[in-house]
Amino acid sequence: MIGNMETYVLQIFNGISVSSILMLAALGLAIIFGLMKIINMAHGELIMIGAYVTFVTQNIFLSYVDKNLFDIYFLLALPAAFIVTAFIGYLLEITIVRHLYGRPLDSLLATWGVSLVLQQLARSIFGAPNVDVRSPQWLNGGMIIFSNLQLPYKRLFIMLLVVLCIGGVYYFLYKTTGGRRIRAVMQNRTMAQSLGINTRKVDAMTFAIGSGLAGIAGCALTLLGSIGPTLGTNYIIDTFMVVVLGGVGTIIGTVVGAGIIGLGNTIFEFFTDASLGKVLVFTVVILFLQWRPQGFFTIKSRSLDE
Amino acid sequence: MIIKYAKKFKGIAGIVAIALTMSLFLVGCGAEKTGGTNGETPSATNTGDTIKVGILHSLSGTMAISEVSVKDAEMMAIEEINASGGVLGKKIEPIVEDGASDWPKFAEKAKKLLQNDQVATVFGCWTSASRKAVLPVFEENNGLLWYPVQYEGMEASPNIFYTGAAPNQQIVPAVEWLLENKSKKFFLLGSDYVFPRTANKIIKAQLAAMGGELIAEEYTPLGHTDYSTVINKIKSTKPDVVFNTLNGDSNVAFFKQLKDAGISAQDLTTLSVSVAEEEIRGIGAENMKGHLVSWNYYQTTDTPENKEFVEKYKEKYGADRVTDDPIEAAYIQVYLWAEAVEKAGSTDVDKVKEAAKGLEFKAPEGLVKIEGENQHLWKPVRIGEVQEDGLIKEIWSTKEAVKPDPYLKSYDWAKGLSN
Numbered sequence: 130m131i132g133n134m135e136t137y138v139l140q141i142f143n144g145i146s147v148s149s150i151l152m153l154a155a156l157g158l159a160i161i162f163g164l165m166k167i168i169n170m171a172h173g174e175l176i177m178i179g180a181y182v183t184f185v186t187q188n189i190f191l192s193y194v195d196k197n198l199f200d201i202y203f204l205l206a207l208p209a210a211f212i213v214t215a216f217i218g219y220l221l222e223i224t225i226v227r228h229l230y231g232r233p234l235d236s237l238l239a240t241w242g243v244s245l246v247l248q249q250l251a252r253s254i255f256g257a258p259n260v261d262v263r264s265p266q267w268l269n270g271g272m273i274i275f276s277n278l279q280l281p282y283k284r285l286f287i288m289l290l291v292v293l294c295i296g297g298v299y300y301f302l303y304k305t306t307g308g309r310r311i312r313a314v315m316q317n318r319t320m321a322q323s324l325g326i327n328t329r330k331v332d333a334m335t336f337a338i339g340s341g342l343a344g345i346a347g348c349a350l351t352l353l354g355s356i357g358p359t360l361g362t363n364y365i366i367d368t369f370m371v372v373v374l375g376g377v378g379t380i381i382g383t384v385v386g387a388g389i390i391g392l393g394n395t396i397f398e399f400f401t402d403a404s405l406g407k408v409l410v411f412t413v414v415i416l417f418l419q420w421r422p423q424g425f426f427t428i429k430s431r432s433l434d435e
Numbered sequence: 436m437i438i439k440y441a442k443k444f445k446g447i448a449g450i451v452a453i454a455l456t457m458s459l460f461l462v463g464c465g466a467e468k469t470g471g472t473n474g475e476t477p478s479a480t481n482t483g484d485t486i487k488v489g490i491l492h493s494l495s496g497t498m499a500i501s502e503v504s505v506k507d508a509e510m511m512a513i514e515e516i517n518a519s520g521g522v523l524g525k526k527i528e529p530i531v532e533d534g535a536s537d538w539p540k541f542a543e544k545a546k547k548l549l550q551n552d553q554v555a556t557v558f559g560c561w562t563s564a565s566r567k568a569v570l571p572v573f574e575e576n577n578g579l580l581w582y583p584v585q586y587e588g589m590e591a592s593p594n595i596f597y598t599g600a601a602p603n604q605q606i607v608p609a610v611e612w613l614l615e616n617k618s619k620k621f622f623l624l625g626s627d628y629v630f631p632r633t634a635n636k637i638i639k640a641q642l643a644a645m646g647g648e649l650i651a652e653e654y655t656p657l658g659h660t661d662y663s664t665v666i667n668k669i670k671s672t673k674p675d676v677v678f679n680t681l682n683g684d685s686n687v688a689f690f691k692q693l694k695d696a697g698i699s700a701q702d703l704t705t706l707s708v709s710v711a712e713e714e715i716r717g718i719g720a721e722n723m724k725g726h727l728v729s730w731n732y733y734q735t736t737d738t739p740e741n742k743e744f745v746e747k748y749k750e751k752y753g754a755d756r757v758t759d760d761p762i763e764a765a766y767i768q769v770y771l772w773a774e775a776v777e778k779a780g781s782t783d784v785d786k787v788k789e790a791a792k793g794l795e796f797k798a799p800e801g802l803v804k805i806e807g808e809n810q811h812l813w814k815p816v817r818i819g820e821v822q823e824d825g826l827i828k829e830i831w832s833t834k835e836a837v838k839p840d841p842y843l844k845s846y847d848w849a850k851g852l853s854n
Contacts, residue, residue: 136671143663150661249495257494257503259687259717271697277670281695284663353695354660355687355717359497363658363684398664403655404627 135278140399146284148391149291152384153349154364155371156294157342159383162372164315164335167226168233170240172368173361174247175340178217179210179347180356181255184262200265203348207290210344218340222333230332244361251358259357268352283352290349294342299380301338311335374414376424385425390414485528486521486782488513488772489548491559491569496536497658497683502561504713504756505583505765506531509558511751512769522773523780530554538568545569549576555782556581556772558765562682563587563629570595579784581772583764585708585730587633588841589852591809594784596791598768599761600731601811602637603840608816609706609729610641610678612831617704618675620648624665624689625680627654634680634708637843637852644848650674659685662692669703670696679707686710690722700725706818711759712826720825730760731814732800733827741799757825758799767798771805803836811839 158172183206190202221243229236268286271279302308313321314331322328350360367390375386390410398406418424490509492502513527521527530552534541541560548554549572556579560566563586573580573594580592585600613621621642625631635652642649650672653665662685669677681689686707693705706727712734715723734745734757744766748758771794776782779790792807804813813836819827843849 133671136667139667139670140664143661143667146663147661245495252495252499252503257499258713259500259684261717261719263719263721269695271695279697281692281697283695350660353688353691355684357500357684357717359500359658359684362497363660394661395664399667402653403659403665407656 135275139278140395142280144392144395146288147395148388149288150350150353151367151371151391152387153287153291153294153346154343155368155383155387156298157339157346158368159372159375159377159380160298160342161336161339163377163379164311165230165332166233167230168237168240170237170365171221171244171247172343173365174244175214175218175343175361176347176350176364177251177358177361178214178247179344180262180351180360181251182206182210182213182344183348183351184255184260184356187262200267203265203268207345207348210348211341214344214347215337215341219333219337221340222336226336227329227332248358255358257358259355262351262356264352287349287352290345294345295380295384298342302380307334370414374417374424376426379426382424382426485526486523487528487530487552487554489552489554489557489559490529490531491534491541491544491548491557492561493536494533498536498561500683500717501713501761504762505561507752508748508762508766509769511748512766516769516773522776523782534559534565538564541565542568542572545572545578546576549573549578555579555776556787558583558768560584561761566595567629577784579787581768583768584761587630588637588843589633591811591841593788593810595810596768596771596805597811597839597841598764598771600814601839601841602634603843603846604731604814604816604837605708605729606634606637607641607843607846608833608837609708609818610638610647611645612818613676613704613706614645614647619646620650620675622650622669622672622674622677623652623680624677625654626657626682626685628657630682631680637849638678640848640852655681655685657683657685660688662689665689666693666696666698675704677703677705679705680709681707682709686714687718690718690726694722711761712757713759713762715821715825716757720821720823723821724823726821727818728821728827729816729818731816732760732763733817733819733829734758735826735828736800736817738799738801740797744799763799767796767803771796801836806839809839809841811841813838
């Protein structure tokens with residue numbers, strides 16, 4: 130592969146950007162998987178819902194709000210996506226997931242079923258073809274570093290968003306009472322229960338927050354990719370890989386896992402091609418998991434039932 | 436500790452294994468059921484007062500994006516034919532099956548339509564993978580399939596009518612046009628499956644013969660979402676033309692990210708063969724403005740038949756819907772079949788095939804004709820440029836319909852390709 134300085138700098142930037150997208154998509158999944166050991170196959174569809182919320186917000190702005198204010202729709206779409214998907218996640222938890230704790234096979238199949246239902250629902254409501262979300266003017270173009278090197282604002286924005294989300298989740302988990310409860314349940318459910326923590330409530334809240342984060346990811350992904358009923362399926366495998374590689378239940382694990390898969394993907398892809406790049410990444414991950422099945426990081430605990 | 440975790444890991448692997456086995460079992464059951472109920476020999480002649488036809492497209496799964504509209508067009512044609520008296524004095528009764536973007540399921544549903552429902556013909560499929568999956572079913576049961584999508588050629592089943600473009604009606608003239616009007620250095624970008632790989636094999640042979648230069652050939656998995664690396668490669672290899680055979684969602688990601696990288700249609704010529712009006716809506720016209728496509732039909736195609744067709748389609752399915760090449764091909768193939776049946780005086784597959792030879796039809800794209808030799812259509816070729824409103828403006832066309840040549844027999848450079 131011929132190339133010069135700019136090509137390599139841009140490629141490293143691309144790697145970081147892909148990592149940041151994976152991080153955003155996997156963050157919610159990591160929290161849900163970490164706390165409840167629920168393999169949430171519908172996570173991708175929650176991402177998809179976030180994307181459609183953005184689409185709807187855009188359309189509301191196009192038809193009801195002054196044209197000059199159009200560009201701020203995206204800033205409103207972010208919290209809207211979070212709230213809507215968090216609510217849907219909450220409903221999902223109290224109606225289906227709640228009854229399946231401790232039954233990983235059943236929950237896997239049930240959430241997979243939910244994902245199919247949600248996909249078909251999106252198809253019925255919005256139609257089968259992809260829809261178009263126009264990105265706001267201030268995110269078009271890119272930062273020109275030097276003549277041939279341009280870093281797209283959208284990718285920079287997503288990186289910033291990831292930093293904010295991870296900061297927010299960290300603050301919530303480690304500095305607030307609610308977060309402390311979640312971590313307690315994550316580490317030892319029975320012990321937390323006997324200390325008077327309402328684990329039911331914690332579960333519902335965690336599931337809602339994890340889902341909400343998927344919504345934010347969906348909103349951000351409208352900037353880069355397609356918005357259609359199958360949007361989620363394009364991301365779900367990579368996000369699971371991130372969670373498994375990083376280790377269950379830690380934020381730092383998600384960050385490291387996403388970093389390795391994102392950078393690995395882009396580097397391998399650059400020197401080979403996209404299909405082979407993916408094969409190489411998966412091979413590396415599988416070999417790594419043979420050696421360390423628990424992933425990079427785990428929560429150390431003294432409980433016996435682990 | 437490690438052993439314990441390994442055990443747990445094994446647990447998850449076990450669950451996945453069980454899930455897979457279960458799904459295999461379910462598929463097995465389904466197949467058995469369709470096979471088991473078929474006692475009598477299949478016949479395509481319909482008794483009763485309706486003529487049953489099958490419609491077999493993906494109404495769910497990743498291909499639903501494209502195939503739902505194609506199904507809509509076929510249903511519209513059937514309704515129109517029924518409204519004007521039907522075929523052989525009987526109404527057409529469509530039986531719609533969902534292939535669910537799953538190729539084995541396509542084969543299973545095809546079998547069901549032919550053996551259980553005994554349909555006179557089937558309109559269906561989109562991807563080459565699904566067509567290849569149902570092909571043996573149609574040949575074994577002597578069924579009839581009408582396939583409405585442009586494809587990579589190198590096929591002419593006696594049980595299939597191909598109403599989309601063969602390579603010499605889309606890809607080959609597009610490459611020729613680019614070499615003449617744009618430039619020589621080609622970057623081939625495609626999704627990693629049968630259509631792009633075969634198409635690129637053809638293009639490479641053509642470039643070698645006509646003085647073009649191949650810069651690079653890149654494939655990405657279907658559903659690939661990040662094109663920053665590919666775009667970086669395009670930037671550093673500086674091609675004149677990107678020939679795009681990406682399919683599905685990937686096109687959205689590619690064109691959005693190309694624009695963000697600061698590359699517009701002025702900086703780089705791209706020509707796509709799987710992006711039509713319907714896909715442009717999802718990509719966003721602002722992201723694709725000025726890029727080129729090659730097809731046989733556009734919504735803007737200027738014929739009286741097309742004006743009427745677009746009007747009827749929009750009236751039926753909504754003013755925001757668009758028509759495009761596969762939708763048009765799906766629509767006309769129902770009419771072609773109906774005319775062949777009228778001419779044959781029967782729905783018998785062999786008689787219909789015989790009657791279809793040389794059949795002409797005034798389609799929205801212009802006059803088309805069924806080539807008896809390979810059951811493809813004579814079609815005009817058009818190169819277009821994407822406009823601001825998402826519609827496509829024709830910038831070049833063959834004046835006459837082009838003879839279909841799926842094996843590219845009339846091109847010297849294509850000699851070694853068909854095997």
